[in-house]
Amino acid sequence: xxxxxxxxxxxxxxIPPLPALAQQNALPEQNxxxxxxxxxxxxxPITLSHLQREVEFIMEPLDLQFRWxxxxxxxxxxxxxxxxxxxxxxxxxxxxxPSWEAASGSLGAAEMSEGKLIPFCxxxxxxxxxxxxxxxxxxSFIQMHVLLGRALGRVLAHELYHVLADTTxxxxxxxxxxxxxxxxxxDRALKFQSQDLKTFDRLQVRSFSASGAGDGR
Numbered sequence: 001x002x003x004x005x006x007x008x009x010x011x012x013x014x015i016p017p018l019p020a021l022a023q024q025n026a027l028p029e030q031n032x033x034x035x036x037x038x039x040x041x042x043x044x045p046i047t048l049s050h051l052q053r054e055v056e057f058i059m060e061p062l063d064l065q066f067r068w069x070x071x072x073x074x075x076x077x078x079x080x081x082x083x084x085x086x087x088x089x090x091x092x093x094x095x096x097x098p099s100w101e102a103a104s105g106s107l108g109a110a111e112m113s114e115g116k117l118i119p120f121c122x123x124x125x126x127x128x129x130x131x132x133x134x135x136x137x138x139x140s141f142i143q144m145h146v147l148l149g150r151a152l153g154r155v156l157a158h159e160l161y162h163v164l165a166d167t168t169x170x171x172x173x174x175x176x177x178x179x180x181x182x183x184x185x186x187d188r189a190l191k192f193q194s195q196d197l198k199t200f201d202r203l204q205v206r207s208f209s210a211s212g213a214g215d216g217r
Contacts, residue, residue: 033064033164034080038071043092043125046142047149054153055160058175058191062200084119084163090126092152094136094144107131107180108155110162117166121159128152132182151185161192165199 035055052068059066071085107128111120132151136144157175162168170178174193177184184190 031063031065032067033082033084033160034067034069035160036069036071036074036080036083036085037088038086039088039092041091041125042095043088044094044145044148047092047094047145047152050146050149051153051156054150055157057189058154058157059160061192061197082164084121084160086121086123086156086159088123088125088152090124091129092125092148094129094133094141094148108159110159117163117168119163121156121163123152123155123159125152128155128185132186135182135186147186154180154185154190161196161199167199169199171196 052066056066105127106124108121108123111118111122128151129148132147136147139147154175158180161176170176171193174196175190176192176196180190
């Protein structure tokens with residue numbers, strides 16, 4: 001049976017470290033989105049890698065590049081353009097627990113303040129994990145984490161749509177639907193529909209210093 005140590009060891013071979021990813025994503029500021037990530041608990045490196053890949057695949061038609069940063073590595077006073085802060089609640093890994101959290105409730109949310117969207121998202125890892133578990137339980141330990149990353153990436157892409165397009169509307173199909181099934185989170189490719197892409201008339205310019213990016217909880 002795979003152990004967490006083996007999973008981490010495999011991830012170090014299969015994926016580049018986050019700083020390398022950030023270097024590869026170097027583009028002019030107007031074409032880039034910095035995603036600062038805070039994790040409440042454990043997360044698997046392979047899951048994180050596939051989350052990033054899924055978001056970038058879905059967002060590809062927008063000609064954006066994503067810079068992925070861990071909150072703990074952000075220096076106080078650092079300034080970002082097109083910043084989105086994401087808090088991952090719960091444990092972002094496919095591990096057996098004595099009691100599992102029910103997969104009810106929202107899988108993620110784009111935060112609002114005074115009736116307006118702000119560049120903060122919340123992703124409920126425990127709920128996403130349990131939501132897709134019936135579909136992935138027969139897979140290998142590694143593949144379960146790959147599929148969890150895909151599902152989390154699709155949930156995050158949905159929330160990024162709200163934040164970057166500055167809209168609360170939902171689409172009738174694709175990644176912007178108000179409700180996504182477990183099958184839609186892990187199976188065939190899930191993309192934006194053409195009518196949803198029209199919502200991105202312009203990327204919402206949001207500049208913040210790292211001191212305002214969140215406390216990492």
